[in-house]
Amino acid sequence: MKRASVTLIVLICFSGLQAQYKKASFFDKDGRTYGMGIESHFLGDGRNTAPGFVLSFGRDRAGNHLFSSTDIRVLPSFRFSYETRDMNANPVTVSGKSKLHLIYGMNWGYFIRQNEEEQKLKPYVTAGFNVVILGGLKQLDNEDYSYDVLKKAPGSQFSTGLGGGAGAIFNLNSFLGIKLEGGYTYQFNISTEYNDEEDLYFMYTPHPYAALGLRFRIVSE
Numbered sequence: 001m002k003r004a005s006v007t008l009i010v011l012i013c014f015s016g017l018q019a020q021y022k023k024a025s026f027f028d029k030d031g032r033t034y035g036m037g038i039e040s041h042f043l044g045d046g047r048n049t050a051p052g053f054v055l056s057f058g059r060d061r062a063g064n065h066l067f068s069s070t071d072i073r074v075l076p077s078f079r080f081s082y083e084t085r086d087m088n089a090n091p092v093t094v095s096g097k098s099k100l101h102l103i104y105g106m107n108w109g110y111f112i113r114q115n116e117e118e119q120k121l122k123p124y125v126t127a128g129f130n131v132v133i134l135g136g137l138k139q140l141d142n143e144d145y146s147y148d149v150l151k152k153a154p155g156s157q158f159s160t161g162l163g164g165g166a167g168a169i170f171n172l173n174s175f176l177g178i179k180l181e182g183g184y185t186y187q188f189n190i191s192t193e194y195n196d197e198e199d200l201y202f203m204y205t206p207h208p209y210a211a212l213g214l215r216f217r218i219v220s221e
Contacts, residue, residue: 031061033069035179037213041075044207046082050075050101058107060217065111067124075101075204077138082201084151094149096140098203105130105163117219122169122177130185132159135204151199154191159204161187169215177215184208 039052058069081095107128115122137153165183172178189202 031059032218033058033060033067033215034217035069035213035215037179037211039073039209039211041209042207043078043203043205045205047080047098047203047205048078050078050098052076052101054211054213060115062115062117064115067109067111067115069107069109071103071105071107071130073101073103073105073130075103075135080153080201080203082151082153084149084199084201086145086149092145092149094140094142094145094151094153094201096153097138099134099136099138101135101204102133103130103135103204104133117174120171122171123166124168125164125166126181126183127164128162130161130163132157132161132187132204135159137203151201152194153201153203154193156192157202158190158192159187159202161185161206165209167211174219175217177217179211179213179215181211182209 033056035054035056035058037054039054041050041052043050052073052075054071054073056069056071058067060067077097077100079095079097081093083091083093086092105128107126109124109126112123112125113119136157137155140153163183163185165181167179167181167183169177169179184207186206187202187204189200189205191198191200191202194200
């Protein structure tokens, strides 16, 4: 019930923001941006560094410092391992694989320099939020550790986060640019299987990230 309530609130916020965005830009495609890239998520604490893929679309208008984008991130399954104790207080190592993660995010950025069409280098700062649509634990190497340990890895969870970073776009021409970004995301996780008082090991947690990709911009249409 708690997960459903949080999910509903987030989806309502998404719907309102998306409706306003579409209303403002339906008749004007000038400045639309599309992007694709690769990412590294440095999850740490026994989790392998997770590679990822990102697709994005947004708006970047000449003369405006502010810009925005909506992102879809995909993280393939990755391995993890952590130390805990069993019910007899013996030390054990729990290991396994995560599910594929699908993450929806909205971001707002600010170009540090005046945003002009002819600029080759555009440094910026960015901030936003995300919701993990799919993710969590896929399997344990030893299924006995799904219940017989003090620290448990939930099979399902709700995860949402706030993040920020900095980057730069190097424009090869008016249509194509190379985008480099690094930052940090802070995730809030809720388990649907265990209560908040238990010691839990989530798959997608607060972490730094780095991204490299291509950005396409429609100058006029």
